[in-house]
Amino acid sequence: MTVPELTLNDGHGIPQLGFGVFKVDPEQTERIVSDALEVGYRHIDTAAIYGNEEGVGRAIAASGIPRDELFVTTKLYNDDQGTDSAFAAIDTSLTKLGLDHVDLYLIHWPAPARDLYVDSWKALEQIRERGQATSIGVSNFLVPHLKRLLDETDVVPAVNQIELHPYHQQVDVTRFGKDYDIATEAWGPLGQGKYPLLELPKIVEIAGLHGKTPAQVVLRWHLQKGHIVFPKSNSRERIAENFDLFDFELAAEQQAAITTLERAGRVGGDPNEVN
Template sequence: MTQVPEVKLNDGRAIPQLGFGVFKVDPAETERIVTDALEIGYRHIDTARIYGNESGVGRALAASGVPRDELFVTTKLWNDDQGTQSAFDAFDRSLDQLGLDEVDLYLIHWPAPARDRYVDSWRALEAIRESGRARSIGVSNFLVPHLERLLAETSVVPAVDQIELHPAHQQPATVAFAREHGIAIEAWGPLGQGKYPLLELPEVTAAAEAHGKTPAQVVIRWHLQRGNIVFPKSNRRERMAENFDVFDFALDEVEMAAITALEREGRVSAHPDEVE
């Protein structure tokens, strides 16, 4: 079994640096797909209430035979459920769907600033963490102003910020602020979600050829060497295995710099201030 590196969080816990995401995974196929991921060796599974597949994740975890203390499970609070009691209720529903007594990480999915509920929601997450039912808490898609407000008005620093991050959109301001405050960065859409031709660029393909790897493996390796927590998603077992096979090579400084130089603010998703 490949040993996946861990990232130490600011609350003293550790998180596997490479995980498996189930965004847009068909709920009817989730149990099979997550079972494949677990058999390959993934132990970090990232889901969310809005994905509609928490129950499939839970069934796969229960049937896997993998001890609970070897798993790292994340789910997220959706925008409609932001608030205080509504967040508590949403968290209870997620645990019920997952069939778990606790999750390893619970995130606010988007700041949704027009709703102006993310501070109240964060205080609810603080209480959930205090109860022990979420071992760590964090945020997703938060930019510097959202993080600054949380730090000013609440008492717990988020353990992670899960943001769109790939070589064409590296969010340097958010990453720098997070690192300064001990907030680990999780990268979603790490390969550009297929909407940006990262895997065809010569900086990536040259490194892939040099190491006998695929362009996708090179970009995942770039994330790992940058210190990002990353969870590529695929429905195909062979691609899942390929994405997991990234620990037997390393990019050199020139290759890393060339890929980092691909930054061009190439966001492929909605801006966090616009998602409600």
């Protein structure tokens, strides 16, 4: 099964479907990521603050998969924002991952109270120039944060990874991204189980029509929206189910029915308040 690849604004490709390891137990990470790689995932999304980069690295090393067939993302956390500390942070992440570069390095949050995300972005520009990251981007940035980066720095982020699911679609942020060719990655694509998304009648009905699960239908909605998405699970069965998205397509009216579920229902942190 071939996962579609999108082209970022810097010319590099990214698999549209990946595997996330947010809140994956560091002791279980190697096993779980190994399962994902065996299922067929080649895009792994981690972060320094997750505490499981080492497990991701061990799974990659044990897989035998050529490095150029993998896409690995990690993130600069708030405590490490700033020029010198960003350089130290990428060195630490690469050591833990056992890699000489990541495919994508993100500023994890704008952390506006720290007011260091512009300086951090300039550091990421240098990290990219050094070859420690192929592409660079941001995470949880809202339109004002993005506008400031565009005004005060030289490189447009390749990606903005944001909370995005049917209840919280961040239309203003995704529209801004399209205007500036910033790809949108969706974290928490299934709402993190914090509302009964997979029991909603519209979702259940569409799933029944396709002989798919509600989760598969929502993930397919993301893909057809053009989002880059990386569901997570500790279960190999669910990991495989979340990968099985390419033998069906939602009709336009089914896509629209899911889109109408929007209700500004954020389930994660507010980017203006996480510091």
